[in-house]
Amino acid sequence: MDKPSREAVAGAMDAAVKWVRECRSLCVLTGAGVSAESGVPTFRGPEGLWKRRDPVSLATPEAFAEDPKEVWEWYQWRRRKIRGCAPNAGHRALAAVEAVKPDFLLVTQNVDGLHRAAGSRRLAEIHGNIWTVRCVGCGAERYERGDFTDLPPRCGACGGLLRPGVVWFGEMPFAMERIDAALDRCALFLSIGTSGAVYPAAGFVQQVRHRGRAHTAELNMQPSEGATLFAEAHYGPATQVVPAYVEKILGPGW
């Protein structure tokens, strides 16, 4: 096949910029990379390890059933780290897009609550929230930002074990109906700071592509596992690439 001419490439780029600027319907997926510069450890990478254990081996119902104290010690470690973290320019830029676009959904795999702290409200926390705790006995759920002195913590009402209000491997992710609908109608799908290793989120770009009516872009530190599926990609730290891309959507000086 002949190489496309410089004019053809420039024309296609102009069309993409116009599409991104004018689109009214957006779905954005984020992962641990968007919070990395806030100080929250990512999962895959050396800083995600806790006592040399791979987080994937701890984030399971089986690990909790076997040793709830150990799983809670890991969550307490993560909660302590996250408690001192503030949203960064990447989180804030996404909240600014939400404020302007009529149809917007931010789907995050992160449980740190930093998107909400940045002002995002049209938000689906697909893996739950680390500040929520749920009783495995009576199902009571509450918001708890403080540390627990005795691990594993117990329910004040029924004495059952409390667990973090997050989704573990093998469990059903939250808000899937709402997310499916957003993926089906969006004109722009952005994937930010995720390795693309964990489903269902890793499959969202396929779902959007299958429909063939949306522009797709990946913003990440390095190519994700599904990188070749995106129409466009920008690699670098989220605090730089996200505000830069938001400038494409909202215009300069948003």
Ligand code: OAD
């Ligand atoms: P990962 O830790 O798998 O991947 C983090 C991604 O962020 C990688 O692609 C990095 O290249 C990128 N990254 C790192 N620093 C960055 C920065 N400063 N700016 C931009 N990108 C950066 O995290 P997730 O993909 O979110 O699930 O992981 C998905 C799920 O796996 C998590 O929600 C969690 C985990 O196990 C459960 O616990 C169920």
